Amino acid sequence: MMHCASCREPFHGSPLICAACGAVQSSGVEAPDYFQVFGLERRLGVDVAALEREFHRLSRRLHPDRFARATAEEQQNSLRATALLNDAWRVLRDPVERVEYLLKIEGHAVGEEHAGKARSAERQPPADLLEEVFELNMQLEEIRMSRKMGETADASVLAELRTAGERFEAMLDELDQALTAESTKWDAGKGQARAGAAARMIELLDRRRYLWNLVREVREALGAAA
Numbered sequence: 244m245m246h247c248a249s250c251r252e253p254f255h256g257s258p259l260i261c262a263a264c265g266a267v268q269s270s271g272v273e274a275p276d277y278f279q280v281f282g283l284e285r286r287l288g289v290d291v292a293a294l295e296r297e298f299h300r301l302s303r304r305l306h307p308d309r310f311a312r313a314t315a316e317e318q319q320n321s322l323r324a325t326a327l328l329n330d331a332w333r334v335l336r337d338p339v340e341r342v343e344y345l346l347k348i349e350g351h352a353v354g355e356e357h358a359g360k361a362r363s364a365e366r367q368p369p370a371d372l373l374e375e376v377f378e379l380n381m382q383l384e385e386i387r388m389s390r391k392m393g394e395t396a397d398a399s400v401l402a403e404l405r406t407a408g409e410r411f412e413a414m415l416d417e418l419d420q421a422l423t424a425e426s427t428k429w430d431a432g433k434g435q436a437r438a439g440a441a442a443r444m445i446e447l448l449d450r451r452r453y454l455w456n457l458v459r460e461v462r463e464a465l466g467a468a469a
């Protein structure tokens with residue numbers, strides 16, 4: 244349980260501003276994690292509408308106008324708390340960033356950190372996508388070449404690329420559904436079950452990063468060719 248550094252009352256909600264005495268969290272106190280910022284337990288299932296209401300409520304309470312006559316230290320504290328609140332809102336509102344963040348504070352290596360450990364694996368397409376990625380790269384190369392030569396890209400290549408892009412976008416959607424399913428398991432599980440869900444989410448995030456890069460390349464190529 245976190246306590247207010249000014250009045251020592253335990254916090255029941257956000258520790259950014261004390262409901263009992265109105266003190267804004269000072270710099271001497273260990274920063275709460277993003278879930279604690281909103282007075283939430285560490286769970287992946289988040290009611291985003293409720294989160295947004297709490298974000299606006301806390302933003303108003305921390306607004307600089309309210310600290311116009313406060314000490315310089317209190318003003319600094321309110322600015323720091325606002326910055327933390329904004330960061331926490333940006334990450335927790337997004338289901339994918341929320342998963343990455345939670346895994347990170349739970350001590351897992353995710354994202355760049357995880358990719359760094361398996362750099363060669365990261366650049367290799369997932370085994371089941373090898374063929375499709377190979378073809379996609381050929382199509383992208385053809386389109387780049389014709390652009391370089393100042394020619395319009397071949398219509399059939401563009402059509403193939405569009406179809407491939409749709410397939411990869413559909414895979415992204417499927418993947419996000421799988422991520423939601425694992426999130427639910429993580430919230431409900433303990434010990435081994437939770438560790439298993441975390442491991443699968445880390446894999447899904449790696450695959451997601453790979454797919455997202457492909458989708459972005461396709462969108463760029465189609466956008467430039469349009």
Ligand SMILES: [Zn+2]
Binds near residue numbers: 250251262264266
């Ligand atoms: Zn207090």
